[in-house]
Amino acid sequence: MVPLFCDVLKNSAMTEVLVDLLGADTVIQTSKLNTKAPGGGQAVEWHQDWAFYPATNDSMLAIGLMLEDVDLENGPLQVIPGSHKGPVLSHMGPNGRFCGAVDPSDPDFDLDKAVTLTGKAGSMTVHHVRMLHGSAPNTSDRARLICFYECAAADAWPLTGGSSYIHKLTQEELWQDMQERMIFGEPTLTPRMEALPVRLCLPPAPTGGSIFKTQKTGGAKSAFAKQPVAAE
Numbered sequence: 675m676v677p678l679f680c681d682v683l684k685n686s687a688m689t690e691v692l693v694d695l696l697g698a699d700t701v702i703q704t705s706k707l708n709t710k711a712p713g714g715g716q717a718v719e720w721h722q723d724w725a726f727y728p729a730t731n732d733s734m735l736a737i738g739l740m741l742e743d744v745d746l747e748n749g750p751l752q753v754i755p756g757s758h759k760g761p762v763l764s765h766m767g768p769n770g771r772f773c774g775a776v777d778p779s780d781p782d783f784d785l786d787k788a789v790t791l792t793g794k795a796g797s798m799t800v801h802h803v804r805m806l807h808g809s810a811p812n813t814s815d816r817a818r819l820i821c822f823y824e825c826a827a828a829d830a831w832p833l834t835g836g837s838s839y840i841h842k843l844t845q846e847e848l849w850q851d852m853q854e855r856m857i858f859g860e861p862t863l864t865p866r867m868e869a870l871p872v873r874l875c876l877p878p879a880p881t882g883g884s885i886f887k888t889q890k891t892g893g894a895k896s897a898f899a900k901q902p903v904a905a906e
């Protein structure tokens with residue numbers, strides 16, 4: 675991770691939020707800068723992060739740090755409050771492959787309950803790993819830049835999906851990786867198991883690497899337009 679972004683995570687109000695919500699031993703899973711170009715930056719279709727990277731427990735969240743002002747026009751994040759206590763919805767596309775998005779006609783998807791998260795540059799959002807969320811295209815003439823930090827309690831052990839690179843590591847590399855991903859506290863050797871709904875994200879979308887690619891190549895249906903998400 676870029677040292678500046680890492681520093682923000684370890685030495686800012688974010689740190690307190692993480693301790694409060696995830697506890698004293700916390701890891702970073704991924705960090706990414708999601709950009710939406712002025713005048714047409716793509717939507718992120720509705721999904722639960724849990725569908726991308728289920729774990730042994732759901733003490734996991736994503737922080738969105740706004741690097742520019744985010745308003746209704748430039749593709750703000752939208753969430754459905756309370757959905758993190760509900761079911762894990764299917765994220766399978768029309769070809770029977772993971773598409774990283776829910777079907778907008780799913781009876782458990784209630785768009786009427788969505789709220790929009792806007793804010794000035796420097797504001798942050800926090801959403802639980804099972805919370806339904808998405809974001810509309812950027813229709814403004816300004817960029818939308820949000821840095822997402824996907825964080826977890828150290829005892830949430832990955833099952834598959836986004837973190838499954840760990841299965842390719844040697845035991846020594848895995849041990850190093852565990853240390854390097856600590857935000858604060860210590861790695862644990864005793865993952866916490868919870869009885870939670872899980873769906874594995876297999877078979878994978880034809881092309882992964884980013885949520886935008888997964889949703890496009892998996893054939894996600896759009897809740898923001900009547901048409902499927904356009905191919906690149």
Ligand SMILES: O=C(O)CCC(=O)C(=O)O
Nearest residue numbers: 708718723751808809885
């Ligand atoms: O960039 C966005 O608006 C949302 C990104 C997101 O939900 C994700 O990457 O999981």
